[in-house]
Amino acid sequence: MTTRLEMKNMTKMYGSFIANDTISLSLKAGEVHAVVGENGAGKTTLMRMLYGMERPTSGEIFIDGKRVAFTNPNDAIKNRIGMVHQHFMLFPDFTAAENIVIGHEPKQAGFFNRKKATELVQELVETYQIPVRPNAKTANCSIGEQQRIEILKVLYQGADIIILDEPSAVLTPIEVKGLLKTIRQLADQGKSIILITHKLREVMEVADSITVLRNGKVTGNVTKEQTSVDELAKLMVGRELHDLTERVQMNGEAILEIKNVTVQEKDNKPLLDDISLNVNRGEIVGIAGVSGNGQSELLQVISGLRSVKKGSIHLDGKDMTNQSVLSIRDAGLSHIPEDRYLWGAAKQATVEETGLMGYHKKPQYRSYSFLRKAPFRKLVNSWIEKFEIKAGSLEEKAGNLSGGNLQKLIVARELGHETPILIAAEPTRGVDIGAMEYIHEALIEKRNKGEAVLLVSSELSEIMALSDRILVMYEGEIAGEMDRQNATEEAISVLMAGGNQHESKN
Template sequence: MLLQMEGITKSYGNVTANRNVSFNLRKGEIHALVGENGAGKTTLMRILYGMESQTSGEIKLGGKPVSFGSPTDAIRHGIGMVHQHFMLFPSFTVAENIVIGREPSRAIGFDRKAAAEETTRLAKRFGMPVDPWKRVGECSLGVQQRVEILKVLYQGAEIIILDEPTGVLTPIEVKELLAAIKELARQGKSFILISHKLGEIMEVADRITVLRDGEVTGTVNASDTGEEQLSRMMVGRELVQLGRSAAALGEKVLEAKGLTVRGSKTKPLLDGVSLNVKAGEIVGIAGISGNGQSELLQVLAGLLQPDEGTVELSGQDVTGASVQRIRGAGLAHIPEDRYLWGVSKEADVTENGIMGHTGRLSKNGILRRGKARSMVAEWVERFGVKTGSLDTKAQHLSGGNLQKLIVARELAQQSPFLIAAEPTRGVDVGAMEIIHAELLSKRDRQGAILLVSSELTEVLKLSDRILVMFEGRIAGELTAEEATEEKISLLMAGGKAVG
C-alpha cells in the first residue's frame, strides 16, 4: 500500500472534524473522497498535505510512519495538492508559475528559456499541452487547471490531491481533465479526488471512500456501486426525485434590449443581447465560460455599466442604475463568484446572512440582533449549513457551506426576480436537492428566475426556456421540450441546432 492514514482524528475545541478516519491509496490508483459539505474531506487532506496536524492517528508512506509539519514537508515526500481555488500568479507566464520555488538559473539569474523548455518537456511527457510563454491571466480556466497539476508534477509529486478540480471548468475542459488524470494514473501517479460530481467520479475513480459527519461510512469499488448508493451513503437517506409542473406564465418581470458592452478588445464582450423573463418561469442560460454570460449578469445586477441597451425590472427603467436601486426594484442575486461578490470573509455567519435584509430587521435605525440571529439560524438549519456557530467567520466555512448560506439569504428576499448564477457550485447532492426544490418553489409562486449554470444537466432539469450564448450574443433559444445536451452543445460551439 502506497499510503495509509490510520485512525485520524482532528478536533477543534468541542468540534470534531474527523473521527477515527482510516483511508489508504495504492500506486497508480484514483481514489475518490466524497461526502456532504462539512463532512471532513478537506480537513483530512489538509492533514495529509501538512497544513494541519491530526489530534491523533498515524500516516504511513510505503509502510513507514511519517509526519508533516508543513506543505513543504509533504512535497518533499512526494505529495502535492491542487486546491479548489487556483494558487497561481496571473501576471506570470505558465512556465514561471510551474517552476516557481525551483527555478532553473544561470550566471545572471533566472533562466526563462530553460524554464520554458522544462515546461514543454513536462507537458509532453504527461500529455497536458500548454504554452509556456503565455501569461496565466490570459489562459482559460481549463489551462490554468493543467498548470496547477504540472506545477505539482514538476515538484516531483507521486501522490496528487485534487480538491473539486472540475468546479469551474466547461464540459469540454472536464472531459480533457478526466482523460489526463486517467493517463497520469496509467503512468503510475496516484490521485486522491475530492468531488461532489458523482457522474465524474464514477467515470474516473477506481475506489470511493464516503465520509459523513467526519466518519467513514464505507469504501467501495467504483465498478461495484452506482450514484444512488453513493448518495445514500453520503446523506443517510433516499434523495427525492423532483417533478416540474408546466409553467404558469405571468407578466414580464425582466426585459433587456440590445445590451452591449464593448470592452477593450475588437469584439464586444456583450453584443446586442435582448431577453425577457416572465413571472412563473425559469430561463436558463448555457454557454462556454467567457462568451458574455458574466458580463450580462453584471449589467443586470448593476455591477457593470452597459455601453448600449436598456434594462427594465418590474416596469422600472434601471439601465445603469446602482446595485442598491436595482435590488430595491426587486432583484435578488446569487452571484457566480461567492468570494468576490457574495460574502465578506471577515464577517461572521450572521453578518453575512443579513446582508440585504437590514432594512426589515431594524427599528428606528437600530438592528434587532436577536431577530437577525433567529432568522439566520433558521436558514442554517433548513439548508444544512455546517458551522461551529453563527459567530464563525465566513472564511472558516467550506465553499459549499458558504454557497448554501448565500442561496438561503437571496431566496429569503422574496423578490420578484432572481439571478441564480451557479447556484449549486461546490455543494453536495443533498444540498443540491434542497436548492433545486427551492428554485422550483419560487418559480411556482410566480417568481421570475434567470439561471446561469455550467452544468448542462442542471439547466435542462430546471429551465422552462434555454438561451445559449456564443461570442457575446444569444446564439439560440430552445424550449424545455426540444432541448437536449447535443443541441445545446452545438449552439455553445457556434453551430446551429437542428431537428
C-alpha cells in the first residue's frame, strides 16, 4: 500500500505548554489508523493541525509525498481530507441530501437543484453501501443515521483521508457494529481512516495500526497484531490497570422507591410512562438505553428538577415526591449530573467554589455565619491529588478546566458527601482511563459499604461492569430488567432498540 499521509515531528506549543511534542505518524491508502490516548494526551490538537484548525509550532505534513501547509479547514478539504466531528454539524430542518451537498450544491439555472442533489446522494449511498435516506429530514433521523450523513458529507466533498473523532460515543451497541462495518468497507474501497477513540476493544476490532499518545508524546506505534487491549491501556496510562474490587454480598432494604411515576408535558406522549423501580442498600442499579428515552427525565424527577404528574418517590422511607432539590439532597441524595456545565458547575465559579457546593452548610466547614476555608481547602486539595485534577490553583475558574478535569472535580465532590444513595449519570464522561478506574473503584466501595448507586451511562461496558441489576429504558418505559449474571450485551442491545427480552434469547 502506498503512503498517503505523513506527519513528521509535529509540535504544538501554547506558551510554555507543549501540547504535542515531535509526534510522527503515517497513513497508507486503505488503512485504518487509530490514535488513542487519555483525556489531554494531545489527540485533538494533532487532528486540529491536520485539518487546518491549528497552525503547528513546528513539523511537516506530506500528502502523497508533497509537503502541504494548511491555514484553515478549506485547505484540508481541497487536499481531500475530511473530518467527522464528535458533535455533528447538521441542520435539523434540512433533509439528509441537503445537509450532504451544502456548500457544493448542484444548480440549474442558478437555483438549487433538489432532484439532482437527491440523485447524487443516492449514488453515494449505493457506491459506499452506507444506508441513508436522502429525503428524510435530519431531525427525524436516528443518531446513527445522522453520523452516516456526516460521513457521506465528507465523501461528497471528495475526501480520501477521513478523520473520525470519537465516532461511537453516542451510538447504541448495534449502531456501533454498523459503524465499524462502514469503516472497514471504506478502507477496503481505498479510503484512509484516522480513528480517534478511547474504546480500545473497538480499536482492536477495526484498526490496522495504532498510535498511542500520553502527555503529548508518542508512547507506542504498533500494528494490531503486535498488541492487546491490556498493552494499549498500559501505554496510555503508564502503568498496569487493576481489577475492580470484589463485591461484598449484600441484601439490603430499598433506599429509593419509585412507584408508577408519569411525567407528561401538555398533550404530548408521556416522557415517563408509569415507571416503577427500586434501588436497595448495597446495590448498584444500572440504567441502559439510547439517549433520549427518558433517562434524563427520570433523574430530574428523582433529584427534584422536574415535577411528577402522578406516582410517588420515597427516599429512605420518606415521601419526597415533588419536593425541592435542597430537601431531597438533605434527605440523603447526592448527584453526579449528566451535563457537567448545565447542572454540575457554574463556569465563572472558582475550583474552590465549585467544590464547596453542598458543603457550605456542614458544621465542620462553618463557624456561625462564616465559612471555615482552611479545612475545606484541605479537602479540595485532597480531591485534586487523588483524582489527578489538573488545575492551576483553587482560584482558577471552573470553566477554564478541561471537560474531563471538571468532571473529576464534580465526581469527587458528590462522592465526598457520603450520602445513602448517589445518582451517577455518565460519571466517567470525558475522563481518562486512570480516572475512570478510580471512579469505578469508588462506586464499588460505596456499594460495599451498604450505600446505593443508581447508575445511568451510555457506555454499555460500564453498565455491565458495575451493575448488580440492569434496567433498560425505551420510549419512557422500563423495557426490561436483568441481573448481573444473566445480562449480555446482545440482550441489552435488543431492548435498547425496542425489542423484547424474548427476542434477545432467540
